[in-house]
Amino acid sequence: MYLKGPDELERLRKQVIEGKKAEEGQKRVVLCTGTGCRGAGALEVSEAFQKELDRSSDIELKRTCCHGFCERGPITVIEPMGVFYQMVSPEQVSQIIAETVKKGEVIEDLLYKDPKTGENIRYEKDIPFYMRQMRLVFGHNRLIDPTRIEDYLATGGYKALTKALFGMSPEQIIEEVKRSGLRGRGGGGFPAGRKWENCRRAGADVKYVICNCDEGDPGAYMDRSLMEGNPHRVLEGMIIGAYAIGASEGYVYVRNEYPLAVQNVGIAIKQAEKMGLLGENILGSGFKFTISINRGGGAFVAGESTALMASIEGQVAEPRAKHIHTVESGLWERPTNLNNVETWANVPVIIERGADSYSNIGTEGSKGTKIFSLVGKINNTGLIEVPMGMTLREIVHDIGGGIPGGKKFKAVQTGGPSGGCIPEALMELPVDFDELTKAGSMMGSGGMIVMDESTCMVDVAKYFTNFLRDESCGKCTSCREGTLRMYEVLDDITKGKGREGDIELLEELGWVTAEASLCGLGQTAPNPVLSTIHYFRDEYEAHIRDKKCPAGVCRDLITYDIDTELCIACGKCKKECPVEAITGEKKVPHEIDQDKCIRCGTCMEVCPEDAVKVQ
Amino acid sequence: MSEKELVRFKIDGLEVEAERGSMLLPVALDYGFEIPHLCHHEAVSPYGACRLCLVEVTKNGRTRMTTSCTYPVEDVIEVSTDTDQIRRARRLLLELLLARSSRAELIQRVAKEAGVTETRFKAVDDDCILCGLCERVCREVVEANAISFVNRGDRKEVAPPFWDPMACIACGACVYICPTDCIKMEEKGDERTIVRWKRTLKMQKCKSCGKPFAPLFQLNWIIDKASLPKDFYDVCPVCKQMG
Ligand SMILES: Cc1cc2nc3c(=O)[nH]c(=O)nc-3n(C[C@H](O)[C@H](O)[C@H](O)COP(=O)(O)O)c2cc1C
Ligand code: SF4
Ligand code: SF4
Ligand code: FES
Numbered sequence: 001m002y003l004k005g006p007d008e009l010e011r012l013r014k015q016v017i018e019g020k021k022a023e024e025g026q027k028r029v030v031l032c033t034g035t036g037c038r039g040a041g042a043l044e045v046s047e048a049f050q051k052e053l054d055r056s057s058d059i060e061l062k063r064t065c066c067h068g069f070c071e072r073g074p075i076t077v078i079e080p081m082g083v084f085y086q087m088v089s090p091e092q093v094s095q096i097i098a099e100t101v102k103k104g105e106v107i108e109d110l111l112y113k114d115p116k117t118g119e120n121i122r123y124e125k126d127i128p129f130y131m132r133q134m135r136l137v138f139g140h141n142r143l144i145d146p147t148r149i150e151d152y153l154a155t156g157g158y159k160a161l162t163k164a165l166f167g168m169s170p171e172q173i174i175e176e177v178k179r180s181g182l183r184g185r186g187g188g189g190f191p192a193g194r195k196w197e198n199c200r201r202a203g204a205d206v207k208y209v210i211c212n213c214d215e216g217d218p219g220a221y222m223d224r225s226l227m228e229g230n231p232h233r234v235l236e237g238m239i240i241g242a243y244a245i246g247a248s249e250g251y252v253y254v255r256n257e258y259p260l261a262v263q264n265v266g267i268a269i270k271q272a273e274k275m276g277l278l279g280e281n282i283l284g285s286g287f288k289f290t291i292s293i294n295r296g297g298g299a300f301v302a303g304e305s306t307a308l309m310a311s312i313e314g315q316v317a318e319p320r321a322k323h324i325h326t327v328e329s330g331l332w333e334r335p336t337n338l339n340n341v342e343t344w345a346n347v348p349v350i351i352e353r354g355a356d357s358y359s360n361i362g363t364e365g366s367k368g369t370k371i372f373s374l375v376g377k378i379n380n381t382g383l384i385e386v387p388m389g390m391t392l393r394e395i396v397h398d399i400g401g402g403i404p405g406g407k408k409f410k411a412v413q414t415g416g417p418s419g420g421c422i423p424e425a426l427m428e429l430p431v432d433f434d435e436l437t438k439a440g441s442m443m444g445s446g447g448m449i450v451m452d453e454s455t456c457m458v459d460v461a462k463y464f465t466n467f468l469r470d471e472s473c474g475k476c477t478s479c480r481e482g483t484l485r486m487y488e489v490l491d492d493i494t495k496g497k498g499r500e501g502d503i504e505l506l507e508e509l510g511w512v513t514a515e516a517s518l519c520g521l522g523q524t525a526p527n528p529v530l531s532t533i534h535y536f537r538d539e540y541e542a543h544i545r546d547k548k549c550p551a552g553v554c555r556d557l558i559t560y561d562i563d564t565e566l567c568i569a570c571g572k573c574k575k576e577c578p579v580e581a582i583t584g585e586k587k588v589p590h591e592i593d594q595d596k597c598i599r600c601g602t603c604m605e606v607c608p609e610d611a612v613k614v615q
Numbered sequence: 616m617s618e619k620e621l622v623r624f625k626i627d628g629l630e631v632e633a634e635r636g637s638m639l640l641p642v643a644l645d646y647g648f649e650i651p652h653l654c655h656h657e658a659v660s661p662y663g664a665c666r667l668c669l670v671e672v673t674k675n676g677r678t679r680m681t682t683s684c685t686y687p688v689e690d691v692i693e694v695s696t697d698t699d700q701i702r703r704a705r706r707l708l709l710e711l712l713l714a715r716s717s718r719a720e721l722i723q724r725v726a727k728e729a730g731v732t733e734t735r736f737k738a739v740d741d742d743c744i745l746c747g748l749c750e751r752v753c754r755e756v757v758e759a760n761a762i763s764f765v766n767r768g769d770r771k772e773v774a775p776p777f778w779d780p781m782a783c784i785a786c787g788a789c790v791y792i793c794p795t796d797c798i799k800m801e802e803k804g805d806e807r808t809i810v811r812w813k814r815t816l817k818m819q820k821c822k823s824c825g826k827p828f829a830p831l832f833q834l835n836w837i838i839d840k841a842s843l844p845k846d847f848y849d850v851c852p853v854c855k856q857m858g
């Protein structure tokens with residue numbers, strides 16, 4: 001249906017909402033089939049539901065994308081009761097239908113059990129993981145089948161677009177975005193309104209807007225989940241932005257490894273075109289704007305703004321100097337405004353609620369919410385959305401549920417591979433752009449990797465430096481050679497070949513890599529090294545001076561010993577040791593021959609009495 | 616285009632002027648300032664890879680270190696070419712380059728000028744410093760597009776695409792421009808080889824003097840590109856001039 005004006009859009013919305021009202025009380029199975037849940041078998045569960053439901057036509061199956069609590073996938077909500085089931089398997093499907101959907105009985109085994117209280121929790125809103133969140137941008141995911149534009153309309157979708165096109169001038173929109181305090185969510189935190197203003201001012205007949213969905217941070221997937229789960233939200237933001245800036249063409253740059261995102265945003269664009277929300281004369285306003293999809297090859301550096309534009313142009317994805325700003329001369333040397341997926345997705349919220357209401361959320365310098373991917377040594381891994389300024393402690397302990405296995409928290413790395421590691425002492429840090437930078441880390445795209453006491457910080461620094469060495473485009477001497485040499489020094493340190501002066505050498509290398517490199521990759525690449533030196537210097541010194549790895553991780557610096565008091569001489573370790581380094585008879589405590597031992601840790605793993613100790 | 620617009624600014628305290636749109640490095644060099652640089656050449660576009668041409672630019676009260684070869688000159692800026700920071704950065708960059716290309720004479724010389732004679736890092740001994748001059752000259756000037764960057768990070772190199780040098784016309788522009796001399800050209804009999812790209816081409820013999828003077832492939836390529844008569848290069852330029 002082609003919508004000729006805003007009133008037709010409202011009429012359609014009314015129809016859709018009335019249709020949904022009529023369905024109130026309708027029996028429905030809402031199943032998350034986002035990437036996280038798919039990994040846990042959601043497609044098989046979906047198939048099982050479909051088979052069962054084919055026989056009872058009064059029950060609807062609704063497939064949405066990510067709800068965030070991926071740790072507990074596949075996630076299912078049974079409506080109208082709203083019961084939240086987790087870790088559902090295909091075998092449980094017929095029971096769910098027979099008991100919960102048809103008779104309204106709750107299956108206790110499928111509920112989320114609060115590890116702290118031991119109680120079963122029935123509803124999503126009562127689960128601690130969700131309770132402390134503020135799901136302004138991400139929350140609608142669970143109401144929406146991303147392939148149905150009607151679902152988006154029912155949540156108020158494209159209302160902000162009408163308001164912008166018919167109730168505001170481009171300048172007013174820009175003013176509103178500026179006043180909202182929205183800063184780019186792709187890493188740099190640049191004020192979005194100011195970028196738009198600069199691009200609007202650049203004189204040219206053709207201008208572009210681009211949505212950055214390259215998301216090369218390993219472990220981060222918020223952009224992916226937004227694009228997969230609520231693509232119209234992102235498109236609406238882009239259309240509003242394009243109107244404000246005066247751009248007529250848009251690109252969505254999605255990494256190729258995100259086939260579902262490519263598919264869903266592709267469907268969304270077609271639907272929007274069909275309805276007259278994209279294309280010539282949008283909603284009869286006279287504004288013309290089209291969007292095409294570009295698939296990225298997947299290099300981390302391709303997410304950098306100028307590299308991304310080079311890649312769309314069909315060139316090697318390599319950053320260029322930005323002394324001439326992309327808002328003046330970007331894609332094909334035309335003024336180009338690039339924003340991140342999450343940035344775009346915030347725009348409809350700002351236009352609809354107004355800047356004043358939006359800027360009430362967050363801190364002085366960082367407004368609104370931020371989506372983080374919480375991973376690592378933490379009980380509740382998944383995607384969370386919280387107001388800017390929430391403390392690290394609240395995020396890690398209240399939402400994340402703390403550290404598994406009773407281990408102690410050690411550090412959290414924020415901001416992706418080139419973020420810094422923040423120690424326990426800074427747990428009260430309010431998380432926003434400026435505080436994270438001050439602490440020697442960064443917001444980045446919002447990755448958070450939690451580490452416990454069994455993590456060696458030198459090893460962590462080496463791991464990320466190696467990632468950056470590998471992902472550096474290799475253009476700048478400082479970044480290419482700097483990351484390589486930092487890695488070599490770190491590698492030596494973890495192998496017991498560290499020398500006095502290595503810490504200072506790392507600091508020098510870090511300085512030149514950050515100061516002399518062209519793009520953000522090189523400029524932030526030393527963060528893992530420098531932050532761990534700053535907060536965990538003693539660990540570096542233990543490696544270099546005492547040739548010891550306090551966390552017991554670096555193979556060349558540890559020894560495994562059997563505590564003769566604890567050893568029950570069961571012989572398990574002796575049997576499993578791959579190099580036959582363990583001797584011992586029945587009833588005689590076992591012993592490890594250090595010359596033969598390759599420090600694989602197998603004995604420690606298999607010992608039933610925890611008699612094997614690492615030092 | 617309207618008349619050339621001039622901008623005025625300061626380098627190390629000296630008032631200078633330059634055409635709007637020019638880059639800072641060539642302007643500073645013209646004025647006699649000494650700024651080491653390895654990836655800049657006036658024949659090709661700026662690239663900003665070696666990072667040696669760092670200067671400090673102060674604009675609106677904010678100072679930052681940046682590469683001068685990619686910085687378009689502006690009014691109101693003040694440039695410093697020789698501060699402690701810059702010297703420190705240059706020395707570290709040269710120490711890194713010296714480890715990568717310890718045999719390259721040019722690197723040894725530039726490093727020595729900056730006071731660097733030793734490196735604390737393991738030598739790699741790759742003469743190519745990835746300045747990209749050869750790639751740019753081949754693409755922008757010759758327009759043969761025969762070589763490009765492949766791989767990334769410390770595995771990055773310049774090479775013919777898929778190691779098939781079929782687009783190389785063996786003109787030698789890259790040989791000429793390479794600052795570390797790591798692209799060699801050999802001529803044996805009627806064959807010319809660009810060693811680094813593994814390209815060997817037969818040379819055209821002059822119909823007049825009989826000497827081989829240029830690769831046949833290259834001559835046909837030029838004839839094609841410039842729509843010259845087919846027999847344009849039957850005779851070598853020397854004989855041609857003598858009529
Ligand atoms: C190495 C590198 C990788 C980047 N990757 C991404 C990315 O995957 N997604 C993204 O939105 N921004 C990425 N950025 C940031 C972009 O350069 C750019 O600042 C951002 O997309 C602008 O949008 P924003 O202002 O809305 O944040 C990256 C930057 C660097 C230096
Ligand atoms: S800083 Fe690193 S990634 Fe960025 S342009 Fe330079 S070499 Fe490439
Ligand atoms: S071969 Fe020579 S010109 Fe080409 S990148 Fe290497 S050093 Fe530069
Ligand atoms: S000459 Fe400027 S970076 Fe190489």
